[in-house]
Amino acid sequence: MLAIRNLEVTFGGVRAIRGISLDVAKGQLVSIIGANGAGKSTLMNTVAGLVQPGGGDIMINQDPIGGLPARKVVKKGISLVPEGRRLFVNMSVADNLILGAYTRHGKQKTEAIAETLEMVYELFPRLSERAYQIAGTLSGGEQQMLSIGRALMAKPDLLMLDEPSMGLAPLVIKEIFKTIITLNRAGRTILLVEQNARAALAISDYAYVLETGRIVREGSGEKLLCDPGVVEDFLGGH
Amino acid sequence: MFDTILSGQIIQYLFTGLTIGAIYALTALGFNIIHNVTGIINFAQGDFVVWGGLLMVMFARFFGFPLPVAFFSVVGVMVFIGAFIYYFNIRPIKKPSILTMIMVTIAVSIILQGVAMFIWGKEPYALPSFIEGPPVYVYGAYIMRQSFWVLGISVAMVLFLTFFFNRTLIGKAMRACADDPGAAGLVGISTPLMICAAFMLGSALGAVGGAVITPITLMEYDRGAMIAIKGFGSAILGGLGSFSGAVIAGFMLGILESFATGFVSSAYKDAISLVLILGVLFTKPEGLFGSGANKKA
Numbered sequence: 001m002l003a004i005r006n007l008e009v010t011f012g013g014v015r016a017i018r019g020i021s022l023d024v025a026k027g028q029l030v031s032i033i034g035a036n037g038a039g040k041s042t043l044m045n046t047v048a049g050l051v052q053p054g055g056g057d058i059m060i061n062q063d064p065i066g067g068l069p070a071r072k073v074v075k076k077g078i079s080l081v082p083e084g085r086r087l088f089v090n091m092s093v094a095d096n097l098i099l100g101a102y103t104r105h106g107k108q109k110t111e112a113i114a115e116t117l118e119m120v121y122e123l124f125p126r127l128s129e130r131a132y133q134i135a136g137t138l139s140g141g142e143q144q145m146l147s148i149g150r151a152l153m154a155k156p157d158l159l160m161l162d163e164p165s166m167g168l169a170p171l172v173i174k175e176i177f178k179t180i181i182t183l184n185r186a187g188r189t190i191l192l193v194e195q196n197a198r199a200a201l202a203i204s205d206y207a208y209v210l211e212t213g214r215i216v217r218e219g220s221g222e223k224l225l226c227d228p229g230v231v232e233d234f235l236g237g238h
Numbered sequence: 239m240f241d242t243i244l245s246g247q248i249i250q251y252l253f254t255g256l257t258i259g260a261i262y263a264l265t266a267l268g269f270n271i272i273h274n275v276t277g278i279i280n281f282a283q284g285d286f287v288v289w290g291g292l293l294m295v296m297f298a299r300f301f302g303f304p305l306p307v308a309f310f311s312v313v314g315v316m317v318f319i320g321a322f323i324y325y326f327n328i329r330p331i332k333k334p335s336i337l338t339m340i341m342v343t344i345a346v347s348i349i350l351q352g353v354a355m356f357i358w359g360k361e362p363y364a365l366p367s368f369i370e371g372p373p374v375y376v377y378g379a380y381i382m383r384q385s386f387w388v389l390g391i392s393v394a395m396v397l398f399l400t401f402f403f404n405r406t407l408i409g410k411a412m413r414a415c416a417d418d419p420g421a422a423g424l425v426g427i428s429t430p431l432m433i434c435a436a437f438m439l440g441s442a443l444g445a446v447g448g449a450v451i452t453p454i455t456l457m458e459y460d461r462g463a464m465i466a467i468k469g470f471g472s473a474i475l476g477g478l479g480s481f482s483g484a485v486i487a488g489f490m491l492g493i494l495e496s497f498a499t500g501f502v503s504s505a506y507k508d509a510i511s512l513v514l515i516l517g518v519l520f521t522k523p524e525g526l527f528g529s530g531a532n533k534k535a
Contacts (some may be wrong), residue, residue, distance in 0.1 A: 050420060070423035079424070086421040088414045098407070099414050103426035107405055150425065 001026045001189055002047070002078075002158055007056035009039075009046050011045045016023055016042040018057070022222040024158065024191050029184040031192040031200040031221070034210035040193040041083050043210070044162045046078035048189075049073035060158065075103050077157035078201075081164060083193075085147040089136030093127055096135050096146055100153030113153075120149040123179065134236075141172035148179065157184065165199070177203060197234040201225045209234070246378020251500040252493060253376075257385040257454060259492020260392035261287065264447035265469025266476060266484035266522075268440040273438040274416040274479050277336050281343040282323070284466025285350035286444025290316060291457030292354060295363040305368055312449050313442050320441030324434040347462065354459035362458040368450075368458035385452045391450050395443060396485055403481075412436060416479075431458060464508070470516035477525030487526065491515075 002024040009017035016039045024030045034040050035151060045051040047058055049070035058066040065121050097120060101113045121128035123157075124145040130138065135146055140144070144164055161180065165173040173196065180204050181203055184190050194200035201207055204221035209230060217230060224230045265283055272280040290312055296307035327342050328334070367385045373380035391459050403409040414422045415432045424430055448457060460483060474484025491511050498510040 023270075048424060050423065070420070071426045071428050074424065074426040082421065082424060085422070086418050088417040088421065090417050091410065091413060093408050099425050099427070102407070102411060153426065235531055 001061060002191065003059045004047070004058075005057045005059075006052040007043070007046065007058065007099070009042055009051060010054045011042050011051055015224045016213050017046065017053075020210075020215055021056075021206055022215065023216075024189060026189055027187055028159075028205045029190045029192065029203060030209055031194055033194055033197040033200055033207060035194070035233075037212075038210040039193075039213040040210055041162055044080060044160055044191075044193055045082075047073070047233040048078060048082075048160065050080075050082075052139070054127045067098060073131075074154055074156075077153045078160065079151035079156035079158075080160045081144075081147045081151045083162040083166065085143050087143055087146055087150070088134040089134070091135055091139070092132050093135055093146055094131040096150050097127070100150035101155075103154055115153055116153055120152055123152075123182070124149055134140050140168050141175065144168060144172075144176055145179070148176075152183075158189045158191060160193075162193045163195060164192070165194065173199070197230070198225070201230075242378055247500065249377050250381075251496045252381035253379060253381045253385055254499075255493030255496030256489060256493060257382075257388045257451075257492070258386050259489035261447045261451045261465065261475055261488075262468045262472045262491050263488025264395060264443055265465055266488045267395070267481060268443045268447075269470055269473040270479055270481060270484050271399075271412075272436045272440045273442065273473070275412050276339065276433050278339045278343065279470065280437075280440060281340065281363045281466060282347040282350055282462075283440065283444055283469060284322075284462035284464070285347050285354070285471075286316060286441045286462075287448035287451075287465045288354060288457060288459060288462045289319070289350060289441075290445025290450070291365075291452035291461075292358050292363060292450025292459070293445070294452055295365050295457065298361075298365060309449055312445050316441045316445035317438045320438035321434055323441070324437040328433065328437070329430065343433075347466075351459055351462060358459055360459060361451035362456040363452070364456050365452045367453045382454060384450070388450045388454070391446060395446060396481070399443075399481060408432075408435060468511065471511065474515060475518050475526050477527045480525070480527060483525060483527035 004022050007017050007020045020043065027231060032040050042051060046053050049068050053066050056066065057064060060078055061170050063076060063158065065073055065076050088099065094141060097117055104113055126142055127145055127149055131140065131144065135143065148164070155165065164176050168176065177199055180190060185218060192200055201221040207218065207221050207224050208215050209217040209224065217224065217227065252384060265287060268283045268286065269279065272278065293312045294308055294313055297303045297311050298305055303311060323346055327346055328339060331338055331342065367382070367384040369383055371383050373382050401412055411422065411427045412432045414427055415429050419429045466490060472488035473484050475491065476487035494514065495511050496508045499507045
């Protein structure tokens with residue numbers, strides 16, 4: 001579904017991504033792990049169109065999207081849940097979700113959008129209880145749920161999550177990961193970036209390890225969990 | 239006897255203040271709409287008011303359009319001019335920064351003023367009231383009929399904007415750009431389109447103010463700067479970005495000016511309101527009603 005070939009990105013004068021190629025097949029949960037500053041977020045932001053690539057190709061369903069602005073990438077079926085959540089903090093939960101479906105308004109029936117909204121509320125009942133609360137006043141976990149919900153409202157083919165566990169309490173992280181598994185089991189293709197490597201690898205079909213802008217290891221989640229190099233670098237074991 | 243004269247005077251000044259305050263409020267709303275989406279102060283906002291007034295005179299008096307037709311033509315032309323300003327002045331900026339965009343709006347203001355002088359000349363133009371008739375007598379004061387139009391249309395505009403920004407998709411999308419332009423892009427909102435919409439709405443709003451106030455105050459080409467300063471002052475007093483704050487502050491400033499004119503001297507009215515604006519900027523820069531929640535301000 002998503003194919004990246006020899007991607008190069010220079011960001012802030014630094015070669016943040018140095019020739020990355022990776023694939024995400026339909027229905028898979030693929031994760032990218034790596035230390036701070038390895039280029040994980042830059043990679044996600046480049047696919048989403050927030051950062052312009054310096055070279056290489058990004059394709060979704062054989063359709064090149066490299067260099068398109070974010071608002072056009074969404075229309076191609078990729079939604080990013082950005083690092084730091086980036087909600088519309090002065091607007092209500094419901095308005096955040098409605099804007100998530102912005103690209104579908106006018107093209108699809110309002111019933112179809114209402115159906116997705118119903119699905120998001122079912123997935124996160126807490127959002128439905130707080131539909132008219134201002135997003136900025138939600139707890140960190142609820143804000144993360146809203147950010148995921150907003151991305152789902154676009155009915156994306158590929159859902160990308162950038163550090164969804166960041167700054168959350170362990171119990172909340174567990175809940176977020178459960179949601180990710182639920183979404184994947186329901187057939188959704190997911191690309192996940194995580195610092196919480198153990199949790200990410202445990203639920204992934206396939207994973208890539210990023211180091212200073214390069215992919216240094218790849219394999220199934222299970223295989224990487226047992227890989228001595230990965231264990232030493234990311235899982236804190238010897 | 240003295241009491242009734244005084245209370246009549248107070249009502250008179252109050253109505254005069256509300257009328258002029260309504261224009262400040264509309265101008266302040268125009269500032270806020272464009273500021274909220276782009277983060278810039280549009281210095282051409284006062285000139286939109288001038289153009290609204292002068293176009294209204296042209297359509298109603300010289301072309302002889304019926305008033306409602308003239309009014310909506312003015313709004314239509316100004317929506318177009320707003321889009322024109324965006325496409326040919328804001329959009330071509332290679333590296334848009336707040337400062338360069340503000341400089342461009344100053345240039346636009348000078349151009350609008352120049353073109354207005356070229357078309358209409360330097361003399362002030364009068365416009366008959368929307369409905370002719372003698373002033374209405376209210377508790378010892380004579381209120382011009384046009385004042386009711388000004389207040390009514392201003393209230394209608396505030397209601398329309400409240401509806402627009404809270405209930406319509408495009409209004410919500412514009413607010414989303416104000417909150418986080420990057421995230422707005424992620425959900426598919428085109429920030430350039432929303433900035434264009436903000437300019438269209440801002441110029442239409444200014445023009446409505448100009449069209450309704452001209453029968454009372456007359457209008458000439460160079461009135462924009464002072465209107466912009468008062469409108470900007472109202473926007474600041476009300477807390478930049480806050481719609482309700484802008485409306486309340488606009489009315490307050492108008493009433494203050496009117497009382498200053500009546501009880502002190504008309505020579506001091508601008509000075510008094512500007513001193514108030516400076517005072518607020520020094521002591522409470524987030525505005526009288528600003529909560530500090532609007533981080534951009």
